[in-house]
Amino acid sequence: MxxxxxxxxxxxxxxxxxxxxxxxxxxxxxxxxxxxxxxxxxxxxxxxxxxxxxxxxxxxxxxxxxxxxxxxxxxxxxxxxxxxxxxxxxxxxxxxxxxxxxxxxxxxxxxxxxxxxxxxxxxxxxxxxxxxxxxxxxxxxxxxxxxxxxxxxxxxxxxxxPSVRSPSMTVSGKTLKNTGNVRLAVLEAGACESDASDAKCDWKSVERSVYPGQTWELPHSVTKPVWQLKYRLDGSADVQQNTVRSSTVEMPGA
The missing domain is CATH 2.60.40.10 (Immunoglobulins)
Incomplete structure (x- = not known):
C-alpha cells in the first residue's frame, strides 16, 4: 500500500x-x-x-x-x-x-x-x-x-x-535579497512613485518565506524609485512596513 x-x-x-x-x-x-x-x-x-x-x-x-x-x-x-x-x-x-x-x-x-x-x-x-x-x-x-x-x-x-538575530535585506531592481540571518515572511511589496504618504503604489502580493542568503524576484512589471514592503519577523504577529528609496532596506524591529 x-x-x-x-x-x-x-x-x-x-x-x-x-x-x-x-x-x-x-x-x-x-x-x-x-x-x-x-x-x-x-x-x-x-x-x-x-x-x-x-x-x-x-x-x-x-x-x-x-x-x-x-x-x-x-x-x-x-x-x-x-x-x-x-x-x-x-x-x-x-x-x-x-x-x-x-x-x-x-x-x-x-x-x-x-x-x-x-x-x-x-x-x-x-x-x-x-x-x-x-x-x-x-x-x-x-x-x-x-x-x-x-x-x-x-x-x-x-x-x-540564531541566538542573535540580524534581519536585513536589499532590493536591487526587482530582486529582493535576504542579507540577514533569519527568515523573512514577506507579505506584500509596493513599487511607488515616491515616499509621500499619498504616493501611488503598485502593490503585489508576495506571501513568501525568504531565507538567509536567498533572492526572490518581486512580481512587478517595472521598478519605481521607492519600494514599500510588508513583512513579519519570526515570533511576531505584527505586520511591519518599510519604505526605502535606495537599494538597501533598513529593518526595524530587529
Whole structure:
C-alpha cells in the first residue's frame, strides 16, 4: 500500500504553517496517528529544544522511527534534503528516535539543537512506520499493527534560530535579497512613485518565506524609485512596513 507524506509546504510556511488538506492525501480515517504542531521553532537564545506530540488513532500498538533532515534551499525549486548534522553549530538530534506508540496513547518527542547556528536553519522531522523488533516485549492482550503502513508519514517543520538575530535585506531592481540571518515572511511589496504618504503604489502580493542568503524576484512589471514592503519577523504577529528609496532596506524591529 502506498504511504503518503503529510508535509508542511515550506514556501507557504509564513506564520506557523498549515498542513496540506488531508483529503488531498487520504481520508482522515486512514491516519493512524497525528503529530502536532506541524511547524515550530527553537529560539536558541532561550531554549534548546522543541516538543512534538504524537497521538495514536489506532487500536493497535505502532512502532515509529524519527528521522531528521535538514532542508537545503527551502522554498525554492532547488530545495533538497540531507541528513541533519550530528555535530557543529547546526547539529540537531531527537529523543526518542524510535518508540512504541500504544493504542490510543500519545508520546512526546523532543527535537534538540546541539549548537547555535549562525543563521536560521530549517529541518523536517519525519515520523516513519517500522516493524517491531523481534525481541520487543508486549502484554498478553496487546494488539500489534499487522503492517507498518500509517497511510500518512508525518513530516513537521522545525526552525532553529540564531541566538542573535540580524534581519536585513536589499532590493536591487526587482530582486529582493535576504542579507540577514533569519527568515523573512514577506507579505506584500509596493513599487511607488515616491515616499509621500499619498504616493501611488503598485502593490503585489508576495506571501513568501525568504531565507538567509536567498533572492526572490518581486512580481512587478517595472521598478519605481521607492519600494514599500510588508513583512513579519519570526515570533511576531505584527505586520511591519518599510519604505526605502535606495537599494538597501533598513529593518526595524530587529
Amino acid at each position: 502506498l504511504i503518503s507524506i503529510a508535509k508542511t509546504p515550506v514556501a507557504n510556511a509564513l506564520i506557523g504553517a498549515s498542513l496540506f488538506t488531508l483529503s488531498t492525501l487520504c481520508s482522515t480515517a486512514q491516519a493512524n496517528m497525528l503529530v502536532s504542531p506541524m511547524s515550530s521553532a527553537i529560539d536558541t537564545k532561550v531554549s534548546s529544544a522543541a516538543q512534538l506530540r504524537v497521538h495514536s488513532r489506532s487500536d493497535a500498538t505502532q512502532y515509529v522511527k524519527v528521522v531528521v533532515k535538514r532542508v537545503i534551499n527551502p522554498a525554492t525549486a532547488q530545495e533538497t534534503e540531507e541528513d541533519a548534522p550530528r555535530s557543529g553549530e547546526a547539529a540537531v538530534t531527537v529523543s526518542p528516535s524510535k518508540f512504541a506508540l500504544p493504542a490510543g496513547g500519545s508520546r512526546l518527542v523532543r527535537v534538540i539543537a546541539l549548537g547555535t547556528p549562525a543563521k536560521e536553519e530549517l529541518y523536517r522531522v519525519n515520523f516513519e512506520p517500522v516493524a517491531p523488533e523481534a525481541d520487543e516485549e508486549r502484554g498478553p492482550t496487546e494488539k500489534i499493527a499487522s503492517n507498518v503502513d500509517f497511510a500518512l508519514v508525518w513530516a513537521p517543520l522545525v526552525r532553529v534560530l
